[in-house]
Amino acid sequence: MTEIPKPLAQVAEDVLRTADGRAKTALSRKYAAAWQAARATGATPPIGTATPPDQPARPDAPALLDPRDVPRRKPGTPEGRIAILHAVAHIELNAVDLHWDLIARFATTPMPIGFYDDWVKAADEESKHFNLMCDCLEAQGSHYGALPAHAGMWRAAEDTATDFMGRLAVVPMVLEARGLDVTPGMIRIFQQAKDAQAIDALNVIYTEEVHHVAYGSKWFHFLCGRDGLDPTPQFHALVRRYFHSSLKPPFNEEKRAEAGLPPDFYWPLADSPAR
Numbered sequence: 001m002t003e004i005p006k007p008l009a010q011v012a013e014d015v016l017r018t019a020d021g022r023a024k025t026a027l028s029r030k031y032a033a034a035w036q037a038a039r040a041t042g043a044t045p046p047i048g049t050a051t052p053p054d055q056p057a058r059p060d061a062p063a064l065l066d067p068r069d070v071p072r073r074k075p076g077t078p079e080g081r082i083a084i085l086h087a088v089a090h091i092e093l094n095a096v097d098l099h100w101d102l103i104a105r106f107a108t109t110p111m112p113i114g115f116y117d118d119w120v121k122a123a124d125e126e127s128k129h130f131n132l133m134c135d136c137l138e139a140q141g142s143h144y145g146a147l148p149a150h151a152g153m154w155r156a157a158e159d160t161a162t163d164f165m166g167r168l169a170v171v172p173m174v175l176e177a178r179g180l181d182v183t184p185g186m187i188r189i190f191q192q193a194k195d196a197q198a199i200d201a202l203n204v205i206y207t208e209e210v211h212h213v214a215y216g217s218k219w220f221h222f223l224c225g226r227d228g229l230d231p232t233p234q235f236h237a238l239v240r241r242y243f244h245s246s247l248k249p250p251f252n253e254e255k256r257a258e259a260g261l262p263p264d265f266y267w268p269l270a271d272s273p274a275r
């Protein structure tokens with residue numbers, strides 16, 4: 001593996017400025033492997049600084065629509081299942097950019113090297129997830145870009161562009177935690193369809209997403225500890241400030257616990273706080 005060619009924040013910016021999905025994930029995985037190879041030798045490569053774009057580069061397709069305008073399809077049909085895979089591919093591509101953006105945008109906040117190890121690993125895994133979803137779509141004669149996708153997925157990044165702790169609260173600890181709640185239902189849809197490729201891919205995603213939520217919780221608590229803040233009220237205040245709806249039960253309490261998210265973090269923010 002070649003050495004990491006420049007400081008990590010600039011590597012992150014390169015990924016953000018690459019538009020094509022497969023090209024973005026190939027670059028992301030190449031840089032992640034270079035980082036991990038350097039770290040395996042005991043090196044601590046420089047983080048540096050970067051000027052990440054306000055919005056990451058994206059391919060011409062899919063067309064991005066307001067969520068209300070994205071056509072809904074029945075999950076029990078082949079078209080419905082392709083729509084699910086396409087929606088997950090879109091989420092994963094967004095996640096690749098979210099993780100590299102977090103590295104690039106907050107590079108001036110000093111953090112232990114282990115923080116970067118975690119985020120590079122998460123970005124690498126999101127890249128794998130996008131590729132897995134594209135493989136599933138292509139096996140069914142479709143591809144990423146064949147359907148419209150949700151606009152506004154970058155909203156959380158824009159809302160927290162100047163608030164590192166807010167970014168950790170909203171992205172891994174709310175949005176990625178939501179993925180833990182909904183993925184088992186998705187896996188059941190593909191089990192009913194006996195689609196082994198999609199089941200395997202979604203199981204990889206489900207397993208690895210627990211770690212991404214855990215990284216969020218770990219480093220959120222680290223920052224609270226460093227600043228002398230009480231994590232639970234701090235989390236509630238940041239989610240209320242930056243996340244524009246309530247959280248939707250049912251929650252996957254087991255996987256959330258595994259990821260370091262206790263019930264008193266999310267239940268007070270739920271649709272109906274009473275349990």
Ligand SMILES: [Fe+2]
Binds near residue numbers: 129
């Ligand atoms: Fe993912």
Ligand SMILES: [Fe+2]
Binds near residue numbers: 095122126208
């Ligand atoms: Fe993730």
